[in-house]
Amino acid sequence: MTGCDQSGGLTWRDGVVPVSARFDDPYFSLADGLQETRHVFLAGNGLPGRFRPGFHIAELGFGTGLNMLAALIAWRAAGLPGALRFTSFEAYPLSAGDLARALDHFPEARAVAGPFLDQWAAGGAAGSRRLAWDGIEAEVIVGDARLSLPAWPGRADAWFLDGFAPAKNPELWSADLMAEVAHHTVPGGSFATYTAAGHVRRALADAGFAVERQQGFGRKRHMTAGRLAG
Numbered sequence: 001m002t003g004c005d006q007s008g009g010l011t012w013r014d015g016v017v018p019v020s021a022r023f024d025d026p027y028f029s030l031a032d033g034l035q036e037t038r039h040v041f042l043a044g045n046g047l048p049g050r051f052r053p054g055f056h057i058a059e060l061g062f063g064t065g066l067n068m069l070a071a072l073i074a075w076r077a078a079g080l081p082g083a084l085r086f087t088s089f090e091a092y093p094l095s096a097g098d099l100a101r102a103l104d105h106f107p108e109a110r111a112v113a114g115p116f117l118d119q120w121a122a123g124g125a126a127g128s129r130r131l132a133w134d135g136i137e138a139e140v141i142v143g144d145a146r147l148s149l150p151a152w153p154g155r156a157d158a159w160f161l162d163g164f165a166p167a168k169n170p171e172l173w174s175a176d177l178m179a180e181v182a183h184h185t186v187p188g189g190s191f192a193t194y195t196a197a198g199h200v201r202r203a204l205a206d207a208g209f210a211v212e213r214q215q216g217f218g219r220k221r222h223m224t225a226g227r228l229a230g
């Protein structure tokens with residue numbers, strides 16, 4: 001039996017998958033969001049193999065935090081010293097209650113999410129968040145990434161490009177923003193994304209990445225990944 005209920009700008013498909021009312025798109029794969037994250041964003045960026053102390057992941061679209069938690073699980077399993085650094089850009093942060101409800105669907109991620117949810121709830125309704133607990137130092141920069149990424153002083157080793165579908169959320173996939181992603185990537189750094197949209201691939205190639213189409217997750221035939229010259 002399928003069905004939807006509404007709360008806080010979200011629709012809950014089958015009671016478990018959050019769907020953005022604003023963008024009319026789900027936050028993660030209806031099939032298995034955690035496995036999709038591992039296939040697209042971790043393997044697509046050559047992780048965990050490229051992890052090293054101080055490794056820094058950046059992300060467009062924090063959403064439920066599922067990608068961050070998947071990265072943390074992989075980081076802990078890799079047994080490296082110190083904390084994984086994770087910076088995410090998010091225009092419409094979800095409430096702690098909605099995050100918890102979404103993550104309840106993924107027991108493995110939920111098991112490491114307790115301090116994240118506590119710190120998120122303590123952060124109040126708006127404003128950028130710094131989060132730190134066992135093995136991770138994260139920052140969620142709240143605001144439109146088209147403004148906040150150009151102003152960001154950091155550079156990432158790997159990018160998770162995880163806006164909603166390019167047709168529904170074109171502002172998070174523009175050529176200007178892809179150029180900013182490249183500008184905020186270390187030499188030899190990488191990106192991965194679930195989309196294989198031609199204009200996104202071309203924008204990332206024009207920005208300087210060596211771009212390749214890879215096998216997608218589940219029913220998606222292709223995804224895209226790329227590296228900057230070292």
Ligand SMILES: C[S@@+](CC[C@H](N)C(=O)[O-])C[C@H]1O[C@@H](n2cnc3c(N)ncnc32)[C@H](O)[C@@H]1O
Nearest residue numbers: 061062063064065066067090091144145163164
């Ligand atoms: C597919 S969801 C991200 C899922 C997320 N990575 C996760 O692990 O749950 C896309 C996210 O992009 C955010 N977003 C859309 N447009 C944006 C913009 N212009 N700037 C920053 N974030 C944006 C949405 O609010 C949404 O949270």
